[in-house]
Amino acid sequence: MKSVIQPLLLTTILGLVGCSGNEALNTSQSVDLSAQVNADTASINTSPSDTGLFGNESVSSVQTIGADHPLSLKLAKSEILLTEQTTMELDYKVEAASQEDISLNVISYDEEVINASVKNDKIVIQANSVNSTTSVNLDVVVTNGADNLLVTLPVEVSPQIQFELDVAQTEVDIDHLDTFYIPLSVIYDGSELVNLSIENIEGEEFATVDFETQESFSNNLIIQGKGVYETGTLSFNVVASTVDGEVSVPVSVAVYPEVNIDIRLSNESPKFKKTETSFTIVRVCTDVSDDYEIEITEISGNGSVTATIEGSVISISSDDIDEDTNASFMVTASLLGVSEVAYFDVFVTAG
Incomplete structure (x- = not known):
């Protein structure tokens, strides 16, 4: 001393x-x-x-x-x-x-x-x-x-008391009918009782959450989808508490409906002259409804080729280019938060 x-x-x-x-x-x-x-x-x-x-x-x-x-x-x-x-x-x-x-x-x-x-x-x-x-x-x-x-x-x-809460996954995606398990563990070197709780739950219309057992130091979260045909998020905090304090870990679960989308293009390699316009047909099939959205995005090129969609028809045209030009596009079909993509490549001749 x-x-x-x-x-x-x-x-x-x-x-x-x-x-x-x-x-x-x-x-x-x-x-x-x-x-x-x-x-x-x-x-x-x-x-x-x-x-x-x-x-x-x-x-x-x-x-x-x-x-x-x-x-x-x-x-x-x-x-x-x-x-x-x-x-x-x-x-x-x-x-x-x-x-x-x-x-x-x-x-x-x-x-x-x-x-x-x-x-x-x-x-x-x-x-x-x-x-x-x-x-x-x-x-x-x-x-x-x-x-x-x-x-x-x-x-x-x-001495400082070691008190930690480890949740294996804090951001997960599940299908709307899935049962999903998230392991968790508590590290605590104190002598007091440890209490586990789930607090601040939001989005219970999409899924439920509970502990698998009453064990405080090693447990699993059980996430159960409710089968709602709508994309949503279940969020909550897992809290471990003792008289020495508490530790809180936020968890977010994205819930997606089980939707099958099939997207096809009638022409995946359009070729045309700069003075012309080319077309390709989009066919989208789903097992839920026809209330899908289609979006076109240029993923390569110099911006001189444009593609627009009306109904199921994609129109492709170009500026008054001076040399042959290539461009690639991605077509995305989305329904209830689920997406599927298709691609097409464009070649435009200047002559």
């Missing part, structure tokens, strides 16, 4: 421990928050304050030097509980007969476990890394002229 003791005036240290210079070399003393010490010239009373400045968790520590020199320190908490690599700012209030010459310092702590300082009228406590839950003491001293008050504040630092 490596402790830090901040330097103070020798008279302050001697006043706190109540011994001579020679005795001070081999003696240390602090006031625990649960202790009560009385002497002829000084009394230190440290106990929970039900109606203190900071509520029921606050602690009020009072030292009286004679009858005319009251000195008190009120802390927002009676003990500090921190997780490693986190920082807390602790409020405090000092009351003294004279408001001049008041100072508050942290004078002793285990720097392997915590770091502490006083900044902007707050006691700042930073937890370092620990392998296991570790308890240390933080000594705080208040001085007001010749009067001194020493308080020992317990600090407990705990």
